[in-house]
Amino acid sequence: MATVEPKLILLFSGKRKSGKDYVTDLIHQRLGPDVCCIVRLSGPLKQQYAQDHGLDLGELMGPGEYKEKYRADMIQWGENQREKDPGFFCRLAIKGAQQLIWIVSDARRLSDLQWFWREYPSQSRCIRVEASEETRRERGWEFTAGIDDAESECGLDQGVNFDWIIKNDGDGSQLEEQLATGLLSIAKEKAKEN
Ligand SMILES: Nc1ncnc2c1ncn2[C@@H]1O[C@H](COP(=O)(O)OP(=O)(O)O)[C@@H](O)[C@H]1O
Numbered sequence: 001m002a003t004v005e006p007k008l009i010l011l012f013s014g015k016r017k018s019g020k021d022y023v024t025d026l027i028h029q030r031l032g033p034d035v036c037c038i039v040r041l042s043g044p045l046k047q048q049y050a051q052d053h054g055l056d057l058g059e060l061m062g063p064g065e066y067k068e069k070y071r072a073d074m075i076q077w078g079e080n081q082r083e084k085d086p087g088f089f090c091r092l093a094i095k096g097a098q099q100l101i102w103i104v105s106d107a108r109r110l111s112d113l114q115w116f117w118r119e120y121p122s123q124s125r126c127i128r129v130e131a132s133e134e135t136r137r138e139r140g141w142e143f144t145a146g147i148d149d150a151e152s153e154c155g156l157d158q159g160v161n162f163d164w165i166i167k168n169d170g171d172g173s174q175l176e177e178q179l180a181t182g183l184l185s186i187a188k189e190k191a192k193e194n
Pocket residue numbers: 014015016017018019020021022023063139168169170171172173175
């Protein structure tokens with residue numbers, strides 16, 4: 001099926017265990033699956049990597065420990081692909097998207113954002129999900145050299161003017177309020193424009 005031209009693309013980034021998947025799942029629920037879809041740039045990467053290495057794709061896509069065993073190697077594998085073609089995973093990830101709003105849950109590099117800015121200049125918005133190190137630790141994060149100090153985690157620490165910064169500390173009690181007044185109301189307006 002041909003990819004539909006989106007009205008709005010919400011590009012999320014944030015450190016490991018900041019809650020990118022949690023926050024984007026919440027937005028997906030609020031807007032509903034007819035209006036929006038979640039796009040994971042790591043989706044096609046993990047799919048190919050799982051196939052090549054005989055791994056469990058479901059586990060690799062989930063929030064558990066499993067993916068951590070393979071993260072460093074997946075990053076390397078993905079970087080080789082991106083060097084050849086920076087838009088490789090972006091193009092695969094959006095392929096066939098039918099909804100008017102796309103929620104990209106895992107932008108990590110300027111090249112990811114640049115691809116969307118170039119292809120969809122008027123629709124793209126950037127959002128940062130932030131949580132303190134203490135919160136991230138409570139969620140299972142541990143600093144790992146070679147991962148937490150590498151581009152995959154730090155590529156968007158500077159040089160991006162975020163449209164929204166979402167604070168997701170603790171149980172995220174301020175989350176609903178932050179979303180409702182900003183991003184969700186704009187997304188709902190866009191969805192109605194049709
Ligand atoms: N606001 C929140 N309330 C409760 N649990 C949360 C919240 N945000 C994140 N989590 C949990 O913390 C863990 C890491 O979140 P996740 O969304 O997978 O982070 P990321 O995708 O940024 O690595 C998951 O188990 C998730 O359910």
